[in-house]
Amino acid sequence: MQHKTRIAIIGYGRFGRVHAMRARTHPAFDVVCVVDPQPHARHAAQIAGFMTVARLQDLPRGVEAAAVVTPYETHAEIAVTLMRMGIDVLVEKPLASTERDIDALLDAECATRRKLCTGHIERFNRLLSAPLWSGTPHSIAFTRCSSLSVGAGSVVLDLMVHDLDTASLLFGRKEEETFEIIGVQRQCGTVNAQVLFCGSQLNLSASHGAHKSNVHLLWQDFESRNELCLRSSDTATGIDALSLQYTAFHELLSGAHSERPIASASEGAMAARRAIAIESWS
DSSP states (O other): OOOOEEEEEEOOSHHHHHHHHHHHHSTTEEEEEEEOSOHHHHHHHHHTTOOEESSGGGOOTTOOEEEEOSOGGGHHHHHHHHHHTTOEEEEESSSOSSHHHHHHHHHHHHHHTOOEEEEOGGGGOGGGSSOSOSSOOSEEEEEEEOSSOTTSSOHIIIIIHHHHHHHHHHHOOGGGOOEEEEEEEEETTEEEEEEEETTEEEEEEEESOOSSOEEEEEEEOSSOEEEEETTOOOOTTSOOHHHHHHHHHHHHHHTOOOSSOOEEHHHHHHHHHHHHHHHHOO
16 A cells, blocks of 8 residues: 655645645545644634644644645745754745745755755646757747736746746756846736746746736747647646646655656745846846
8 A cells, every 4th residue: 555645734725725635635645734823724624624733833743744835935934844843845836935035945955854845836737748849949938817816925926936947847958047137027916027048038927917817838939939828738637737746746755756756946946036036126
């Protein structure tokens, strides 16, 4: 019988609830408890059948892993505490929201020798499982919008960070990557950024307040223009991207080979640092 990893879900907000449900139905995990300081969140988790505690210090014995699904400004403090408790950690993107927090996470990963990875779920989008181009495109553009209300956090750290990681994944030349911000424009819940990336122009647009969440990827070479809606992923098998991410997380924890590896802490750090640079660009 496959060993089930005993996992705790940290945070039971909008996306934390989704994480808890996916982990509970995943054959490789046993959700031991949900941690949330808010009484109404713990009540909601209890109604859904989860054991709850208010503090990390109250975690039951035997927790082996945790998924941190809290506001991004809390990621570092929570994940560092968990690693010091001997727990391996999956942190939802962005890995952190400041350079200092990123450094603290990487230092703690090294000092504790725990596994730390980042939840960049687009890596498990079936539409991105095969190469999209043979030669380097002249330009690439991501347009990502969310139905979250305008003002619901940074669109760069919430949305654009996805596409910064995906761009690295698509190029697959980490040792050769160059990243230079050319310009950034902000207007009413939307941020547009132009970046010189690996010799190609990378155009990024992220916005809150859309009627419906969506993502489009467009790439162009000298002969053709191509467009792909990344929300058209085939779900005929019933296995969604978040479940695939949990499979990759378990493979990392167990030392098994993964055909689609989860984003490492260093990869999450790179995407977060680039998002922070765009956020602070003026």
